[in-house]
Amino acid sequence: MPLDPGRGWLAAGITGLPRQREWDAVVTVDAPGVEGDESTFVVLADGRIVLEDAPPAFDAAPLAGALVGALDAPYRAVARRRPELWAVGACAIDVDRLVPDPDGDDLELTWNGSTHALLVDGLPADPARARALERIATSRERGPYAAHAHRLRDDLFELLVLPL
Numbered sequence: 001m002p003l004d005p006g007r008g009w010l011a012a013g014i015t016g017l018p019r020q021r022e023w024d025a026v027v028t029v030d031a032p033g034v035e036g037d038e039s040t041f042v043v044l045a046d047g048r049i050v051l052e053d054a055p056p057a058f059d060a061a062p063l064a065g066a067l068v069g070a071l072d073a074p075y076r077a078v079a080r081r082r083p084e085l086w087a088v089g090a091c092a093i094d095v096d097r098l099v100p101d102p103d104g105d106d107l108e109l110t111w112n113g114s115t116h117a118l119l120v121d122g123l124p125a126d127p128a129r130a131r132a133l134e135r136i137a138t139s140r141e142r143g144p145y146a147a148h149a150h151r152l153r154d155d156l157f158e159l160l161v162l163p164l
Contacts, residue, residue, distance in 0.1 A: 023089040024075070029066035030085055034059055037081045042152055043073045044095060050152045063088050076158070094159045098132040098149060105151040109133050112164065113144045137161045 036055035043049055043064045051058055063079045067090055077090040098107075104120035109130045111117075116127035116134065127134070130149075136159060137147040144164040149157040 022091075024091050025067055025071035026087070026089045027066045027070055028082075028085040028087050029063060031062040031066075034062055034081075034086065039063070039079045040076070041079070042076050042093070042095075042158065043067070043090075044152070044156070045073050047073065048153075074158075094161075095152065095156055096136055096159050097155045098130075098136075098157050099155055100132065101155055102129045102133065102149075104129070107133055107147075107149040107157075109137060109147045109149075110164070111137070111145055133157075133159075 036058055039054040039058055039060060040052045041049055041054065041060045041064070042052065049060050049064055051060060054060065060077075060079070063086055064077065066086075066088060067075070067077065071090050071092060074095045075090045075092050077088055079086050079088045102120065104125070106119075106121050107130050108119040109116065109127065111134075116130075118125045118127040118130050120129060133147055133149050137145050140161045141163050145161055146164055147159065147161045149159050151157050
């Protein structure tokens with residue numbers, strides 16, 4: 001396979017450099033009573049499970065139970081049925097409450113050092129709607145940042161704050 005001189009990347013496995021880790025924990029679990037073939041769910045710090053992409057009446061408890069001791073909640077997990085077992089990969093996430101409610105499910109707030117810009121559910125919005133997200137983001141980043149908040153349940157949001 002030819003090298004990609006524009007990016008400087010080499011074919012995986014050729015250089016001996018490891019790939020970037022995708023999951024914080026991976027387990028397999030025998031869960032014969034669990035219906036369906038795939039699910040995405042979030043386990044909150046108090047143990048509650050929020051299903052995001054799952055068949056009706058999906059029981060993620062046995063899958064989340066397999067992660068006990070491997071990863072502390074909160075985390076996001078993806079589960080896929082294999083012929084005889086379920087494979088579950090999970091990544092730690094940051095969860096916080098946004099009060100007052102920003103009246104949207106997905107928020108993208110950026111601050112370039114002088115101006116805030118906000119998208120709520122993909123549409124431009126008044127940055128004043130995201131005061132709670134702004135408080136959290138500025139407590140974590142001293143300079144310009146991009147913050148994303150995704151509603152999990154009620155006023156609980158999954159947060160990601162990155163420096164620009």
